[in-house]
Amino acid sequence: MNYKFSEKVMSLKPSAIREILKMTADPNIISFAAGNPAPDAFPVEDIRRIAHDILDENPIAALQYSITEGYVPLRDAVKARLAAQGSFDADRDDVVITSGGQQASELSCKSFLNEGDTLIAESPSFVGCLNAFKSYNANLVGIEMDDEGIRMDLLEKAIKENPNVKLLYLIPNFQNPSGTCMSFERRKQVYELACREDIVIIEDNPYGELRFAGEDIPSIKSLDKDGRVIYAGSFSKVISPGMRVGFVSCAKEIISKIVVCKQVSDVHSNILAQMICHRILTETDFEAHLSHLRDIYRRKYSIMAKAIRENFPADVKVTEPQGGLFIWAELPERINMLDFCKKAVENGVAVVPGTAFMSRETDKTNSFRMNFSTPTDEQLVKGCEILGKLLK
């Protein structure tokens, strides 16, 4: 048969990262390509005990249909946490539980964008959301970053040059893939520009709790006076990604649109997982758990950073993130990035070519992404040694 697929879907390709991850099914390959939490980062004992208690005490509530907005006690716990961080305004905002953090961005996009409207993102950026935006035939524009985040001069120019710029998608904390943390000054500038140009900001913050160095910076949402920031969070990196539980906090008027979009997609998120997240937040020492995670990633990052310093040539520019899961490496002109990534996997180490994170296929990059959360300590060292040899 000759299927007449939609234009939306014809432009979508399977994620390049997934193709690389398929190769890494080979146990002899050291994978720096994933973005998975470390296996010892899961609160397994708590989850096991809580799941058992819920299915013992309240099984029907955990198995029956539930409401689209999410499990009320979890929403309340999320609101309390976000309010303490300045990312929830009880008078103006509401919270909806989503099936992972990415669904929050996808449903926000669906709520705002007509075909051809413009969404601006950092470049490089999270490939999952970039593809979600493409799947609505958005005009997707990527803006380069400097050390403080998205470049204001290029952003202002792009807003002038593109039609109907409605959304600005940003990952201010430990951006995926660059590791960049947006400065407070830049956050204020971005918010003020969004106000002047009447643009809604999607602030995606899956890694904010994973700061292992430096000081927390207030969210863009905490600056939000007029309800133009959609704040997306996730339990994927701090409890479990397999559960698919995320959340979105924004003005009630936007929430009502996100809810009708979610209702026609997956109706509601898995309810047992929502109940487990609620009890982990409220009945366990969640701050101690986060502190444990930060210890794991601080250690893993320092192992990889040291191995990079000892093995990579000086002309490879490597970011020094203060949190999150990723290091971003820019190659000198003498090395072709795609050739290097190919050789790396042939030599037993998988990294993600930077092209995977570009808004448009024609956007150039000579960088690649390395993950330090998933490999073992030994793999971190050995993998960097192999990459170092290839780079020299």
Place this chain on the structure above:
Amino acid sequence: MNYKFSEKVMSLKPSAIREILKMTADPNIISFAAGNPAPDAFPVEDIRRIAHDILDENPIAALQYSITEGYVPLRDAVKARLAAQGSFDADRDDVVITSGGQQASELSCKSFLNEGDTLIAESPSFVGCLNAFKSYNANLVGIEMDDEGIRMDLLEKAIKENPNVKLLYLIPNFQNPSGTCMSFERRKQVYELACREDIVIIEDNPYGELRFAGEDIPSIKSLDKDGRVIYAGSFSKVISPGMRVGFVSCAKEIISKIVVCKQVSDVHSNILAQMICHRILTETDFEAHLSHLRDIYRRKYSIMAKAIRENFPADVKVTEPQGGLFIWAELPERINMLDFCKKAVENGVAVVPGTAFMSRETDKTNSFRMNFSTPTDEQLVKGCEILGKLLK
């Protein structure tokens, strides 16, 4: 703020059923408005034991990121079941796990429809999917049914009169809300017409396993020679809707598009729930469980049917489904359906006005939907007595 929402979302309204269900939070209201499984229909003991075993034996696999296509052992178990029922062709088809059955239809719609393309559905039909189709700005056309299913004469006419008819959405077994089961002859006619007109069929079958009278009828998918039928199924009605686990079986070429659409939506479905469904299918006596469910619903249906016969006036036309969860009642002209539904809830019984299931707001109906799976036996009788008094 004056938000510039997308055209797609501006046309979507919160489900009328949800609004009614909010009223039914009042414990004094007898709700015939839901579509929930009976509380005693859940295999609670099995789920509790299996969840405990998985989190004991293999916690990291249950909590880590997984693949978009779904948990491979569950996909294999679903393929085996569907193959035995004629709804999976091992050479041509593949299976993807979805977050509930509705996501299968939503992603199929996204894969095929450009804005303005036509999707034809039975009228009345499942409001969740109708809204999903509307959310892609589809031209949604509803076709009346007779006792054997969608009317062929009206269907042929609609195909001629509407632009780019790409998809035909059908619920052949115990259709929601009408309870109609499409005859085998009609299934063949529909499939042949789809071949002649080059239309892809979405065959939604959430209720097929809940036949409590009569003989199973082969699926439309079992007639499919050229890979034009997308078969959607769900564990919501036979294991647990709160888990949000459904599946889709269709030609690999379509599957690849559904996978990229799912990848940008919720990445993958909750993995613990997928693992639980797999073990229920393969390690428990699932056929005995289904037989138990059919016993529950046969009994509940017969209680409601008897109470209707004893209480409703003869000029109210009521369907006699052989399975599923719903009865559809058509009022005589002397009674205004919307007024009746309003009076019913004021008198303590909630039903769903038929307008909720129409493709377009302007489509007329004088019917309403009653559910017999969720109320207690006593509520079934008392509710019908109250409705009967109002109808007289």
